[in-house]
Amino acid sequence: MISPVLPTYARAKVAFERGEGTRVYTAEGESYLDFGAGVAVTSCGHCHPHLVAALTEQASKIWHTSNLYQMPGQEKLARRLIEHSFADTVFFTNSGAEALECSIKMARKYQSAIGHPERYRLITFEGAFHGRTLATIAAGGQAKYLEGFGPKVDGFDQVPFGDHEALKAAIGPATAGILIEPVQGEGGIRPVPPQCLRGLRALCDAHGLLLIYDEVQCGIGRTGKLFAYEWSGAQPDIMAIAKGIGGGFPIGACLATEKAAQGMTAGTHGSTFGGNPLGTAVANAVLDVMLAPGFLESVQQRALTLKQKLASLKDRHPEVIAEVRGEGLMMGLKCKVPNTALQQAALDQHLLVIGAGDNVVRLLPPLIVSDADIAEAVDKLDRACRAIAAKSAA
Ligand SMILES: *Cc1c(COP(=O)(O)O)cnc(C)c1O
Numbered sequence: 001m002i003s004p005v006l007p008t009y010a011r012a013k014v015a016f017e018r019g020e021g022t023r024v025y026t027a028e029g030e031s032y033l034d035f036g037a038g039v040a041v042t043s044c045g046h047c048h049p050h051l052v053a054a055l056t057e058q059a060s061k062i063w064h065t066s067n068l069y070q071m072p073g074q075e076k077l078a079r080r081l082i083e084h085s086f087a088d089t090v091f092f093t094n095s096g097a098e099a100l101e102c103s104i105k106m107a108r109k110y111q112s113a114i115g116h117p118e119r120y121r122l123i124t125f126e127g128a129f130h131g132r133t134l135a136t137i138a139a140g141g142q143a144k145y146l147e148g149f150g151p152k153v154d155g156f157d158q159v160p161f162g163d164h165e166a167l168k169a170a171i172g173p174a175t176a177g178i179l180i181e182p183v184q185g186e187g188g189i190r191p192v193p194p195q196c197l198r199g200l201r202a203l204c205d206a207h208g209l210l211l212i213y214d215e216v217q218c219g220i221g222r223t224g225k226l227f228a229y230e231w232s233g234a235q236p237d238i239m240a241i242a243k244g245i246g247g248g249f250p251i252g253a254c255l256a257t258e259k260a261a262q263g264m265t266a267g268t269h270g271s272t273f274g275g276n277p278l279g280t281a282v283a284n285a286v287l288d289v290m291l292a293p294g295f296l297e298s299v300q301q302r303a304l305t306l307k308q309k310l311a312s313l314k315d316r317h318p319e320v321i322a323e324v325r326g327e328g329l330m331m332g333l334k335c336k337v338p339n340t341a342l343q344q345a346a347l348d349q350h351l352l353v354i355g356a357g358d359n360v361v362r363l364l365p366p367l368i369v370s371d372a373d374i375a376e377a378v379d380k381l382d383r384a385c386r387a388i389a390a391k392s393a394a
Helices: 049-059 072-083 096-113 134-140 164-170 194-207 277-290 295-316 339-348 371-393
Strands: 018-020 023-025 031-034 089-093 121-125 156-159 175-180 210-214 238-241 252-256 321-327 330-335 354-356 360-363
Touching: 031 371, 049 277, 072 089, 072 252, 072 277, 089 096, 096 134, 096 175, 096 210, 096 238, 096 252, 121 134, 156 164, 164 194, 175 194, 194 210, 277 295, 295 321, 295 330, 295 371, 330 339, 339 354, 339 360, 339 371
Parallel strands: 121 156, 121 175, 175 210, 210 238
Antiparallel strands: 018 023, 023 031, 089 252, 238 252, 321 330, 330 360, 354 360
């Protein structure tokens, strides 16, 4: 018999009742160290007092009005995102996939508005993940997500990750832009080298294409800058964010330059819930935390500690870990054993980590993680690796 909740997820056999900072607790009071952050979502940790205050205060004022009226919370959030990014304007959504849908529609509309309606295709990269709507599974191009869901939405041309010649060859008269994650997340924590992002920027400029970043996972402080692209200096025309900006409340956004957004006039796009007062109150509180003096620098310091400890973990367990990669607090362990085995062994040690493509285990702790948390997590991973080694020796 089918389960009451549609069985599309492979869930671990554990449920959490409450959380605080980097820890989550079962109803029985068992504690787990959270190095997954609900897939890079709980950026400020669980139940951060400033976020709880922002949400409860807003909840006692007004929850929802719709986008038929002025939205002061949205305006404030948009202004702050603009002030700290390349963007001139922002559209709010409830999720990452919707932020990507807006980005894709905007790129097409831009080309149409400047007299090139024939340019509607986006170039994407193997291993990409952009969401689960019909258009975003086509953009991601992964067979396992497309299979059985009918004809793939047209308009996406995928090239191998890091293949510059294939990329240049893929640009044609129908190309509208290039869509890329500055650090691939689901694909297995693969950072795009800064010089490659700069190369993409130059290529887009030379061909009249829009450069679109998907920073749904790598944005909002995850790499130690508010946005991952800042490390390269190569600015996009359009960028999707979500996950960490809500700190656990569902909200996403599509950021754009005035030029790229020129086709998106009144009536061309919309969302009932997008940017509702609860979501923007929480996202503004998240930005208060991220933009506080020294916060991003502390993320960079913690990231260095984590990277060093993971490098020595790999040296101690070459039979389990093949490679350590990533940027900031977005790290991947490429495994020699099935990544699910390391994930389960970590869970047995009460450490939450997340699987990814390319047989990788992802470490995405809340950005408020301490050095002591990092030492504890690596210690738990050390035990997990030893347990795997002991099992395979037996
Ligand atoms: C999670 C993710 C998405 C999709 O976000 P949803 O909120 O699940 O729709 C898109 N792009 C990237 C890079 C992601 O990590």
